[in-house]
Amino acid sequence: MGEVKALVCFFKKYYHIKLNFRGVNVEKQKNQTIVDRIWNSFSSITLAVVFFTLISLTSMIGTVIEQNAEPEKNLKVIGKLFGESLAPTLYNIFERLGFMDMYHSWWFVTLLLLFAANLVICSIDRLPKIWKLVKEPINPLSEEHFKGVGIKREIVLRGKTEKVRGVVGTAIKNAGFNFSEAKEANGYQLYSQKGSYSRLGVYITHFSILVILLGAIIGIFFGFKGFLNLPEGAISSVAYYRSGIEQPLGFSIRCDNFLVDFYGGSDMPKAYKSWLTIIKDGKEVIKKTIEVNDPLTYEGITFYQSSYGMVPDAQGIFMLKAISKDGKRETINLKHNESFTIPGTSITGKIINFSPALGMDQTGRPFTYADMMNNPAIYIEFSEGGKQKYAGWLLKRYPETWALPDGHIVEFMDYWGIEYTGLQVRKDPGVWVVYLGCITISIGLFIAFFVSHRRLWVRLIEDKNGTRVTVGATANKNRQAFERKIDKIIALLSKSQGGGK
C-alpha cells in the first residue's frame, strides 16, 4: 500500500508541476507555450491512434524485407516487387533508410519512445481524476438523481420499515455488497459500491506496456546474445557474438555428449539433446541434459539447444559391444581404422568406413544422403588368421544389422566426438521485468474488461401497505448482468415475503 501512495504522490507532484507551468503561463500570456502545447498533444488519444497507425505501417516493411540478411536475398525480393532494373537503386535507398535492420534503426526506436512518452503523459494527465473516482466513497442518492440512474426497480414489501430494512440489508449483504446507511425523511437509504478499483484496470494495462519496454531496454544494455558451437568433449569459457567477438562467461561449459532421437524408423527428429556440465573454479557445479524447450541457466546465462553439426575432420570414438556366440561380452571403444577382437575368438574387426547418414540408392548401393547424423553407420571388415571372413555395414538405429553371419553380435552403441552442439547463449537481466509486465498487463486487461464498477442505492420509505423499496443502480460495464442480479435479489425478497407485492 505504501508503494501505491508513493506512486500517487509522485504523480500528484508532476501533475502540479504541470499545472504550475500552465498557471504561470496563463497569467503571463494568454498563449500556450511550447511545453504546454507538446504536453497537450501528448496527452491526447488522437496522438495514440496516430502512433498505433505509424508503428503498424512501418513494421510491415520489416516483414517484407528480410532483416539482417545477405544483400542478395533482399535484392531478389525487391526485384520481384519492383522490377529487376530498379532493384539495386532501391536497395541502396532502403539501406540508407535503415530498412535492412529497421527494428533497430534510429527512427523506429524514436517512434517507440515517443509512443511511450504519449502513454506516460496521457496517464499522468488523467490519473488524478480517475484516482478521485476510485477513492471517492459512495454517497446517498438524492430524489432527482434516483430518476436518472440507469437501472431502476421498485417493489412494495409488507411490514414496517425497520423490519424491511433488516431483510433488505441481509439480501444485499448476501449478494456481496457491504453497505452504508443513511436516515431519510420517512425511511432509510442503503447504498453500496463494488469494483471501483476496476477503473484503474486501463492504467495498469498502460503502465505494464511501459514496464515491458523498460525490460526490453534493460536487456539491450545489460545483456548479450551470442552462440557457442561446442564439440563433444570440448570445454569453453567464452561465447561468441555473431560478429565473432568473444564474450567471457565467467565459468566454463563442457559438452559431454550430443544426440538426436528420431521417431521410430523415420528421419523425423524427435529430440535434440546435449549433456552439459558447468565448471566453475575447477569444480563441476551443474550437470544437465538440455533439449529444445528445456535450456540450462547458470549465473544468469542461459544455454539453449539451437542447432548441431559435424566437427570437420574429427577423430571420433565408436562405442561397440561385442557378444560372442557363447555369450562372452565386451565393451569396446575405438577409432577409425583400429581393430578389436570378438571375445573368446580370434576374429578381429576393423572399422574402415563411416557414414553419418547411410542410405541405399535405387540400385541398392549404399551412399551418404545427409551430412547430419541421421542414420550413422560403420563399415567393419572381419578377418580370422589374416584371412578376410566377411564385411558389412552396422547401423546404429537398426539392431538387425548387428548380427554377424556366424552368430556373433557386434552392437553399434554410440559414437562420440564427431558432432558439435550449437548453443544459443543469452544473458538478459531484463527478461523478468518483461514477464512482470506481461503478468500485470494480463491482470490489467482482465480488470479493464471484465470487472465493472457497480453502484447500488436502495431507498426504503414507509407506505400505507408496508414499505416501498426503490432500487437504483449503475454499472460502467456489462449492465445487463448487473440488472439480472438485481432482479434476482428482488425476486428473492418478494418471495420471502410471500409474494407481498
Add this chain to the structure above:
Amino acid sequence: MSSSILFGISTMAYILAMIIYIAYLAFRKSQVGITATTVTVVGFVSQTMAIILRWKEFYEIGQMGILRAAPLTNLYESLIFFVWCLILGYLIIEFKYKNRSFGAFITPVAGLALAFIDISGMSKDIQPLVPALQSNWLLAHVIMSFIGYATFAISFSTGLMYLIQTTDKRNEPSYIFWTVTTGIFIIILLAMGIDYLSFRVAIRSPEMLIKSYLFKASFFSQSSLVSALSWLVSLAFIFMLWRYGYVLKRIMSAFSISPDTLDEVTYKSIAIGFPVFTLGGLIFGAIWADQAWGVYWSWDPKETWSLITWFVYAFYLHSRLMRGWKGKKVAIVAVVGFVAVIFTYLGVNLLLSGLHAYGSIG
C-alpha cells in the same frame, strides 16, 4: 468412423447451414431457422468428435503426452480449430440474443475456411512434432490465439453487417469501404479457387500450389490476355457490388437486428478477444519463443504481424473513446482488424514465404 469422414460431414453441414441461414434471411420462416440451427449443431457435434478422434490418432502415433498430442500443430489443424471456436461462439450468441440472422454471416466464414483447406491443398497428414513444437506453452498459445481469432471473426461479421445496415449512399466513404473490401475478399477467394482448379492436374505437390502459383491462373497469368481479363472482371465485379450493394441493406433491414445490437456484439467480442489474444497470442508466444530459442521477441514476420493486429484492435478500443468516432468509423476499424488477423494467420505463411524461405504450409 474416421476423423476425415467426420470432418467432411461437418464441412458439408456448415456449407448447407450457410445456405439455409441465407434462405432464412430471405423468407423468415421459423422452421427454416430451426433447420439451420439443427444443421449447424450437427456439424459442430461431428466436428467435435472428429477433433477428439484425431487427437487420439495423434496420441497413438506421437509417442508423447496426451496434451502434447492436441491436434493444433499445423495450418490444417489450426484452421479446423478456428472454425470450431467460431461456431461455438456463434451458437452462444444465437442462444443469448435469440437471433439467427448472424448465422448468414458467420457460417460463410466457417464454410469458406474449411473449403479453403481443400482449395489450398494443404497437407492433412498427421505428423509427429518436431522438437521446437514440443512445448506446453505452444499448446496454450495456439488455443488462445484461435479463440481470439474466432472472436475477431465474429466482430468482423457484425462490423460488416453494421456497415451494410447504416450506409447506402454511394459516395459515402464507409459505403465505398465495405463494398470494395467485400469485393476484394470474394475475388481473392474465387481467384484461389481458379488457381486450384487449373493446377490441380499439373502440380504434383499440392503444398506448393499456393506458394508458387498464387494467382498465376488469373492476375499473374503468363498470358497477358487472361491477366488483363482477370483484372477487368474483378474491377467490374467490385463496381457492381458498389453499384448495387445497398440492396443488401434492404434485405437486412427487413430483418430486425438493430445497428446498436451489432455495434454491441462487435465491441463485446473484441473486448473478449483482445485480452485473450494479448495473453495467449502475444505473451504465451513470447514465453514459448524464449524457452525454445532464447529470445522472447525477435521481430520475425509472424510476431510482427501479431503485433500489428494487436495495434489495430488497440486502435479500435481507443477510437471508440474519441470524439465523433462512434459507429461507422469504429466498425471500419473492426473490419480492418480482421484483415490483419487473416494476414497474420495465412498471409505470413502463404505470401511472405513466397518471397522468403521461412514458414511453410502444412
